Amino acid sequence: MGFHRVGNRTYWVEVYAHPEDLPIGGNVLASGNFDEDRAAENLVREQLADGNEWAWCLVQVEVTDMDSDDEATESEYLGGCSYKSRRDFITSMLTCFDPATGITTEAGYYDDMVAACIERLNKRFLREGATG
Numbered sequence: 001m002g003f004h005r006v007g008n009r010t011y012w013v014e015v016y017a018h019p020e021d022l023p024i025g026g027n028v029l030a031s032g033n034f035d036e037d038r039a040a041e042n043l044v045r046e047q048l049a050d051g052n053e054w055a056w057c058l059v060q061v062e063v064t065d066m067d068s069d070d071e072a073t074e075s076e077y078l079g080g081c082s083y084k085s086r087r088d089f090i091t092s093m094l095t096c097f098d099p100a101t102g103i104t105t106e107a108g109y110y111d112d113m114v115a116a117c118i119e120r121l122n123k124r125f126l127r128e129g130a131t132g
Contacts, residue, residue, distance in 0.1 A: 003066075006118055009125075010066040013114055015086055017057040022080050024056055044082050054083040061110065063117035065125065074120045076113035 004011045029040040047055030059081045064073045083089040090110045098104075 004063075004114065004118070008067075009122075011114075011118060011121070012064040012066055014062045014064075015090065015110070016060040016062070017053045017081075017086070017089075018060060019053075020056050020058045020079060020081070022058075027080050028056075028082060052084070054081070054085050054089065057081050057083075059089060059109075059113075061113040061117060063114055063121065065121045068121075068125060072121055072124055074117040074124075076116050078109055078113065 001014045002012075004013055024041050024044050026037075028044050029037045031037055031040075044056050058077060058079045060075055060077050062073060062075045064071050081089065083092065091108070092110075093108045
């Protein structure tokens with residue numbers, strides 16, 4: 001899908017939508033409004049029926065360290081996801097307000113998942129470098 005360069009290391013990132021075992025009913029939206037929640041669930045079912053695998057899925061972000069001898073790989077998973085497309089998942093941002101600091105930040109699951117994989121790969125690289 002794409003390369004990420006962090007420091008002097010290069011990573012290849014792939015994103016996959018796997019079928020989700022979690023039931024749609026009761027897991028798409030928790031607005032407190034029964035009709036609104038059912039409408040959201042029905043929309044997800046319609047999108048799945050139309051072939052949108054991202055409508056209800058388990059997302060896997062896989063990061064490969066292209067500079068390691070064995071091309072070491074780490075993955076992160078996020079279940080109960082509903083997106084329009086792969087691009088929608090990658091570009092979706094959440095706005096978070098921290099009342100303690102008064103700071104509003106934007107972050108996305110994709111960025112967090114890539115960062116977690118890279119962190120584990122770097123720890124593995126440092127550990128193996130120290131022992132190898």
